[in-house]
Amino acid sequence: MYKYLNSKPLPKAPFQPIEDEIKPPKKQEKVTLIGSGNWGTACAKIVAENCAKNPEFFEREVRIWVFEEIVEGQKLTEIMNTRHENVKYLPGHKLPDNLVADPDIVSAVKDATLLIFNFPHQFVAQTLEDIQGKVAKGARAITLVKGVNFIEKKHVLVSEMISQELGIEVCSLMGANVANEVAQGQFCETTIGYKNLQTGLVLWKLFNTPNFHVRIVNDVKGVEICGALKNIVALGAGFCDGVKSFGGNTKAAIMRVGLMEMKLFAQTFYSSVQTETFFESCGVGDIITTCYGGRNRRCAEVYVRTRKSWQQIEEEQLNGQKLQGVGTSIEVYEILKNANLLYRFPLFHTIYLIVQGELEPDEIVRYDEIC
Numbered sequence: 001m002y003k004y005l006n007s008k009p010l011p012k013a014p015f016q017p018i019e020d021e022i023k024p025p026k027k028q029e030k031v032t033l034i035g036s037g038n039w040g041t042a043c044a045k046i047v048a049e050n051c052a053k054n055p056e057f058f059e060r061e062v063r064i065w066v067f068e069e070i071v072e073g074q075k076l077t078e079i080m081n082t083r084h085e086n087v088k089y090l091p092g093h094k095l096p097d098n099l100v101a102d103p104d105i106v107s108a109v110k111d112a113t114l115l116i117f118n119f120p121h122q123f124v125a126q127t128l129e130d131i132q133g134k135v136a137k138g139a140r141a142i143t144l145v146k147g148v149n150f151i152e153k154k155h156v157l158v159s160e161m162i163s164q165e166l167g168i169e170v171c172s173l174m175g176a177n178v179a180n181e182v183a184q185g186q187f188c189e190t191t192i193g194y195k196n197l198q199t200g201l202v203l204w205k206l207f208n209t210p211n212f213h214v215r216i217v218n219d220v221k222g223v224e225i226c227g228a229l230k231n232i233v234a235l236g237a238g239f240c241d242g243v244k245s246f247g248g249n250t251k252a253a254i255m256r257v258g259l260m261e262m263k264l265f266a267q268t269f270y271s272s273v274q275t276e277t278f279f280e281s282c283g284v285g286d287i288i289t290t291c292y293g294g295r296n297r298r299c300a301e302v303y304v305r306t307r308k309s310w311q312q313i314e315e316e317q318l319n320g321q322k323l324q325g326v327g328t329s330i331e332v333y334e335i336l337k338n339a340n341l342l343y344r345f346p347l348f349h350t351i352y353l354i355v356q357g358e359l360e361p362d363e364i365v366r367y368d369e370i371c
């Protein structure tokens with residue numbers, strides 16, 4: 001079935017399956033996407049196209065839960081189901097007609113065997129509460145949500161929250177994937193973290209395309225932590241871009257130190273996380289793209305120039321899309337403070353202090369002295 005599958009032990013290194021050798025499931029998988037923002041919709045396009053192309057694996061119809069809102073005087077779900085476009089969050093991209101928008105989250109997840117979680121991380125707890133007990137037995141999930149939570153003085157990953165609340169297996173997908181570029185079909189890579197190889201292979205089939213190049217790794221948490229923490233580093237990159245006296249060398253230093261602190265954080269709190277994961281798209285790849293082309297970087301640069309509040313910047317710059325880095329910076333600060341580990345993460349600490357207005361953006365380069 002897979003070139004390594006018969007030769008035990010399985011390799012620890014990341015790999016790409018040989019497509020023709022992946023066996024279809026006994027019963028078609030029924031796929032539901034939860035979340036229809038910028039990335040939620042770009043992903044839905046890929047997934048729905050792949051489901052239509054692979055009937056031996058997936059049911060043709062794919063549901064997408066939409067947090068309902070009125071756009072141009074009409075319900076967004078109605079627009080998506082008639083014009084086949086998410087005019088608010090991914091304008092200008094035709095969506096496949098087998099993608100069905102549903103405003104009712106319980107009906108959207110009903111009977112689904114594969115659930116794709118893809119919305120801003122601040123809404124995870126509420127969304128899980130809404131679907132607790134409503135998900136089919138044996139369903140599996142994948143999280144594309146970039147963020148961590150600090151709940152009752154404990155750090156919790158989104159994959160852990162999903163698995164605890166719903167009692168199902170959870171994988172992760174993160175990578176250098178600016179949604180608008182993915183939707184345009186620009187070539188890129190991404191990383192899926194799996195626990196069970198069979199699930200990893202089915203998910204590879206669900207997401208991989210010639211231009212959306214998926215590699216799978218046996219490291220759910222490592223992949224997820226990369227995606228969550230890179231948003232803090234992206235803020236640091238934006239601060240650099242906003243300070244006129246800093247150039248490319250300065251930003252490269254912030255990116256390098258940021259990647260090292262991401263790895264240190266992951267391996268301090270989760271001993272299973274593999275070093276190789278940081279060399280995948282979810283690690284070094286995403287650090288590069290996010291520090292040049294992401295929303296967190298852009299909003300941090302605007303902060304330096306305007307000193308407006310983060311909420312105002314988000315509202316003015318993102319048209320309903322959400323910033324993840326500011327919340328993550330605060331959550332990670334709380335996690336590190338609670339563990340008495342701030343001194344080992346001077347860049348994360350410095351970025352937090354700039355985010356809070358306690359340091360000036362140009363002080364980012366003094367991270368070694370400040371913390």
Ligand SMILES: NC(=O)c1ccc[n+]([C@@H]2O[C@H](COP(=O)([O-])OP(=O)(O)OC[C@H]3O[C@@H](n4cnc5c(N)ncnc54)[C@H](O)[C@@H]3O)[C@@H](O)[C@H]2O)c1
Nearest residue numbers: 036037038039040067118119120123145146178179321322
């Ligand atoms: N946009 C990108 O380029 C990109 C790429 C890769 C990963 N990501 C990550 O993917 C995740 C989803 O990002 P996105 O770009 O799809 O979202 P987004 O930033 O476009 O957020 C807007 C979405 O949030 C929804 N929303 C607003 N209020 C809500 C509520 N109370 N409850 C539930 N949903 C609500 C909106 O309806 C909309 O669908 C994030 O963690 C992000 O970091 C984004």
Ligand SMILES: O=P(O)(O)OC[C@H](O)CO
Nearest residue numbers: 175176177178294295296
């Ligand atoms: O626009 P950002 O800053 O949320 O980043 C987008 C993606 O995460 C890049 O992979």
